[in-house]
Amino acid sequence: MPAEASTLPERSPLSLQNRWRERKVISALYGVRCQACGTPQLSQIGQALRVCVNCQARDRFEDYKFSDKKGRLFSYAIDQLQPTLNPPGVNGVVDFEGGGRLICELTDCDLDKVRVGMPVAMTFRKMYQLRGLVNYFWKARPAE
Amino acid sequence: MESIKDRVAIVGMGCSKFGERWDKGVEDLIVEAAYEAFEDAGIGPKDIQAAWVGTVFSGLSAITLAPLQLQYIPMTRVENMCATGSEALRAASYAVAAGVCDVALAVGVEKLKDSGQTGVKGPAVVGDNSEGSSGIGPGYSAPASFAYLATRYFHDYKLKPEEGKRLLAQIAVKNHHNGSLNPKAHFQNELTVEQVMNAPIIAWPLGLFDCCGVSDGAAAAVVTRADMARNFRADPIYIKGLQINVGARQGAMMQDYDFVHIEENVLGSRKVYAEAGVKDPRQEISCAEVHDCFSIHELIVYEDLGFSPRGRAREDIEAGTFTLAGALPVNTDGGLKCFGHPLGASGLRMMYEVYKQLQGKAGPRQVKNPRLGLTHNLGGNAGTGVCSCFIVGNEK
Numbered sequence: 001m002p003a004e005a006s007t008l009p010e011r012s013p014l015s016l017q018n019r020w021r022e023r024k025v026i027s028a029l030y031g032v033r034c035q036a037c038g039t040p041q042l043s044q045i046g047q048a049l050r051v052c053v054n055c056q057a058r059d060r061f062e063d064y065k066f067s068d069k070k071g072r073l074f075s076y077a078i079d080q081l082q083p084t085l086n087p088p089g090v091n092g093v094v095d096f097e098g099g100g101r102l103i104c105e106l107t108d109c110d111l112d113k114v115r116v117g118m119p120v121a122m123t124f125r126k127m128y129q130l131r132g133l134v135n136y137f138w139k140a141r142p143a144e
Numbered sequence: 145m146e147s148i149k150d151r152v153a154i155v156g157m158g159c160s161k162f163g164e165r166w167d168k169g170v171e172d173l174i175v176e177a178a179y180e181a182f183e184d185a186g187i188g189p190k191d192i193q194a195a196w197v198g199t200v201f202s203g204l205s206a207i208t209l210a211p212l213q214l215q216y217i218p219m220t221r222v223e224n225m226c227a228t229g230s231e232a233l234r235a236a237s238y239a240v241a242a243g244v245c246d247v248a249l250a251v252g253v254e255k256l257k258d259s260g261q262t263g264v265k266g267p268a269v270v271g272d273n274s275e276g277s278s279g280i281g282p283g284y285s286a287p288a289s290f291a292y293l294a295t296r297y298f299h300d301y302k303l304k305p306e307e308g309k310r311l312l313a314q315i316a317v318k319n320h321h322n323g324s325l326n327p328k329a330h331f332q333n334e335l336t337v338e339q340v341m342n343a344p345i346i347a348w349p350l351g352l353f354d355c356c357g358v359s360d361g362a363a364a365a366v367v368t369r370a371d372m373a374r375n376f377r378a379d380p381i382y383i384k385g386l387q388i389n390v391g392a393r394q395g396a397m398m399q400d401y402d403f404v405h406i407e408e409n410v411l412g413s414r415k416v417y418a419e420a421g422v423k424d425p426r427q428e429i430s431c432a433e434v435h436d437c438f439s440i441h442e443l444i445v446y447e448d449l450g451f452s453p454r455g456r457a458r459e460d461i462e463a464g465t466f467t468l469a470g471a472l473p474v475n476t477d478g479g480l481k482c483f484g485h486p487l488g489a490s491g492l493r494m495m496y497e498v499y500k501q502l503q504g505k506a507g508p509r510q511v512k513n514p515r516l517g518l519t520h521n522l523g524g525n526a527g528t529g530v531c532s533c534f535i536v537g538n539e540k
């Protein structure tokens with residue numbers, strides 16, 4: 001059954017060019033780890049990281065995979081307005097074991113059991129379809 | 145490095161009626177605000193030597209100001225998200241301070257209601273390229289991006305949801321009371337704590353009345369050199385400090401960010417206090433207009449800006465410190481809560497209220513013996529943002 005359309009303004013169009021550049025982030029949730037300070041990091045918006053968020057070293061990164069890391073929910077928000085295939089939108093600030101943070105959608109969760117500190121794991125999901133393009137990306141699910 | 149303190153003065157301001165201005169266009173809002181500012185300064189449009197216009201969505205380039213028919217002068221459009229209106233004032237003030245013009249105009253405008261939609265458009269994540277998005281951002285609403293703060297604040301300070309929501313409700317009730325005294329506000333109705341607490345949830349734990357409205361509006365300021373200000377009026381308002389502080393997603397990417405403060409607010413306010421020579425903001429600031437886009441953010445601003453000690457805003461809220469009769473009245477005009485948030489206009493709308501307060505012209509909302517006023521915006525959200533903190537005073 002189709003969900004009622006969101007009354008929020010339409011999302012920006014997906015860019016195939018941008019998604020091709022960021023294919024490692026999208027397909028396997030790759031971020032980077034800074035070789036100068038060791039900080040794992042992941043861009044929130046599909047931009048390549050060039051300067052370290054922690055120590056500002058430039059271009060001293062190695063690939064770092066987040067998709068297999070366990071995480072914990074640092075905070076969350078349950079959004080009644082969010083255009084999502086899985087309403088209401090449950091969103092969390094996920095802190096990964098070993099460092100790094102991602103603010104992302106949650107899925108497969110019992111709304112009454114979502115809490116600060118909840119263990120989560122990452123899962124590859126269909127986010128939405130817009131103008132003929134299907135957007136797959138990563139969501140967090142409870143891992144208790 | 146020199147400070148802006150006492151080098152520039154505001155000698156005229158205007159503010160349109162805010163609200164659902166179905167019968168008015170961007171052009172009407174601009175003319176309404178700018179001509180009130182011209183008349184207030186006792187000048188005409190021909191006296192303006194340079195102009196800046198702030199808008200996020202309602203125009204491209206300074207040709208947005210074409211409705212004013214300013215004739216072939218230097219003009220620029222600026223955009224800095226929710227601080228856009230403030231940014232226009234900063235640019236005009238810097239130009240005057242640099243000595244490249246003596247009389248400059250700052251206008252902020254936004255016409256949000258023409259879209260027929262309920263929110264503010266933009267990319268799924270703040271700062272993304274809206275013309276070519278990766279689609280990685282979860283695309284939650286603005287209320288959700290501030291709900292993270294409420295969830296974590298309740299958690300860290302051990303507030304049950306009912307207690308936390310009651311605390312936030314008092315902020316909405318205060319701002320609606322102030323707005324009820326303001327004919328320019330979009331919403332001029334009083335609210336009760338029960339109405340706020342029982343309102344439909346928008347983004348848990350925030351309900352409808354924890355969120356500001358969406359509206360149309362414009363505001364404008366005429367600035368000049370401080371040493372020329374008294375040629376225009378007997379009660380100019382002097383710029384004491386103008387700070388913008390911008391994050392780089394540190395809080396969204398690193399685990400040391402706590403989601404119970406906004407780093408840009410803390411650093412921006414510290415810098416503006418240093419620039420203005422303010423040592424104890426709680427004692428020295430007479431009134432403040434802060435970015436109450438969501439009630440939780442006004443609470444966090446009390447702590448970030450040093451109005452309340454960290455973690456103790458609750459005591460001040462319950463004591464009425466920030467009400468019109470309190471020691472530090474906040475959002476005396478009704479705030480974003482009652483004016484809505486036409487992004488480009490908001491910063492200048494806040495300055496309009498502080499300007500009137502410092503001149504003793506705020507009518508039923510007038511605070512006692514004001515000397516220094518503060519305006520504050522935060523664009524973006526917890527994790528990364530654009531903060532403006534401005535201080536003005538009625539003595540040089």
Ligand SMILES: [Zn+2]
Nearest residue numbers: 034037052055
């Ligand atoms: Zn580093």
